[in-house]
């Protein structure tokens with residue numbers, strides 16, 4: 001190739017890069033101003049605080065449920081939201097989960113479903129001293145409602161009920177049926193709660209226009225170069241796989257050991273797995289996220305992100321380098337439990353490890369098992385499947401329901417960007433795959449990186465103002481999509 005041709009090729013590539021970067025336009029987010037919503041902040045905050053005081057800790061086993069706490073919360077909701085309980089039908093599913101239906105006036109319109117969960121994770125006894133307010137005190141101080149569940153997920157349960165109470169009191173009836181589903185065991189995978197509710201709706205032949213559950217929030221400074229807060233709407237969630245690796249040996253006295261004991265064999269399998277993370281790749285909905293925020297980036301970054309045809313390997317490598325962003329570009333591998341050996345002078349007959357994978361959409365449990373087998377490459381290691389759930393499908397963003405959701409976000413939080421995203425945690429909505437093509441995971445709360453650590457951590461709390469926005473969000477979402 002002559003120098004002239006090389007220069008010409010470089011010029012063309014540069015021109016394409018520039019044109020692509022310049023073609024990125026700011027999306028049109030002019031939305032009609034929402035009619036004012038008058039929320040009685042103080043009493044709403046008091047109700048949420050009281051709900052936090054019911055110690056509805058997710059049962060480790062179905063028999064271990066604290067019935068008094070769950071039934072207490074149920075009764076509290078009945079007495080606190082009289083209009084909801086007058087206008088909506090309530091079915092108690094499997095004793096503790098709640099399914100409300102608010103009948104629509106137009107039968108031709110598909111119903112929608114708003115979800116949240118009643119259970120919470122425990123407050124670690126070891127960390128209890130670190131709580132500024134005791135975890136189940138439900139105190140309101142310093143402008144915040146404190147306690148376990150104030151964010152995850154009672155602010156959504158109560159926020160949805162406050163919104164419906166408000167609309168019923170205003171004499172509103174939805175045109176489409178609105179279901180509200182509150183499971184009681186989301187934190188232990190939802191098999192007795194949300195899964196049973198989904199089965200019930202399925203048995204009635206119901207399909208849903210959209211489902212909205214928890215999952216993601218409005219994040220601040222989560223993406224390089226993007227200073228505006230971004231409302232991340234989970235359009236997919238990762239799957240889940242746990243494998244047990246085990247190595248066996250004849251055992252015997254520790255005075256005459258073989259070169260590798262069962263523990264040694266297992267350790268080297270673990271080492272190989274950690275040294276070979278599954279490959280990082282950029283796919284929807286992560287590519288949709290990047291497309292949605294590229295316009296808000298400084299020019300050089302925009303040049304890179306608008307030209308993923310060239311820079312995808314570079315971007316993937318950067319994202320794959322830190323745990324938080326690595327989780328959105330690959331199926332992750334985490335060795336979580338090991339067991340082996342009983343005494344220091346006895347060779348272990350068996351050693352086992354549990355490895356937890358969070359599966360990226362596009363991979364499957366079967367493809368992960370194949371990868372693990374190939375990477376370990378040692379027939380002395382037995383691989384057994386313990387638990388599996390494939391990743392969810394990716395929900396469309398080209399639907400009226402996504403549009404209504406995005407419009408609502410812009411109306412209630414005028415300064416935020418809206419972007420589809422991948423939820424790396426699993427939610428109860430995974431049980432509703434098959435009932436709707438449009439499952440979204442978004443809790444209308446603005447949280448900093450520090451705020452996010454309070455979820456399942458210490459000092460969980462929600463600002464009274466932020467909680468008011470939650471209520472406004474659900475009122476406006478119902479107006480935009482169901483009235």
Ligand SMILES: [Zn+2]
Pocket residue numbers: 117152153186214
């Ligand atoms: Zn939750």
